[in-house]
Amino acid sequence: MTPTLLYLITPLVEDPSAFAPRLREAAETGAVAAVQLRLPARDERSLINHVKALAPVAQEHGAAVVLALGRQAAPPAPGAAPAARMIRVQRMRPP
Numbered sequence: 015m016t017p018t019l020l021y022l023i024t025p026l027v028e029d030p031s032a033f034a035p036r037l038r039e040a041a042e043t044g045a046v047a048a049v050q051l052r053l054p055a056r057d058e059r060s061l062i063n064h065v066k067a068l069a070p071v072a073q074e075h076g077a078a079v080v081l082a083l084g085r086q087a088a089p090p091a092p093g094a095a096p097a098a099r100m101i102r103v104q105r106m107r108p109p
Contacts, residue, residue, distance in 0.1 A: 017045070018045070019045055019046065019047035020045055020046050020047065021046075021047060021048045021049075021050065022040055022046055022048070022049045022050065022077075023049075023050045023052065023082075024037070024049065024050065024051055024052050025052065026052045026053070026054055027051060027052060027053055027054075027064065027068065028054060030063070030064045030067035030068050031067060033068065034067060034068060034071050037049065037068060037071045037072060038071050041071060041072050041074075041075035041077055042075060044075065044076075046072070046075065046076075046077040047077060047078065048077055048078040048079070048080055049072040049077050049078070049079055049080070050080045050081075050082050051064070051065070051068055051069070051072075051079060051080070051081055051082065052082045052084075053065075053081060053082070053083050054083075054084075055083055055084055061083065065079075065081065
């Protein structure tokens, strides 16, 4: 049986140095197939610096990195379900 792996979607990451330890803790479980890094819409240099700070943290534990650029959505209404999502994925083997 193939193990269940996670696709993590981060909150909007404004400060990569503050978020890196949380990402490392999640990636160290070994159950993460991919991480979607949600990054703020900024200039190209800032985005590169964010990716350089965070991508290796996920990749050193075998997780792929997907970038999502843009603005943070409006906060949920009081009592609404949290926006965080976890999706089960299976590790694919090359043909």
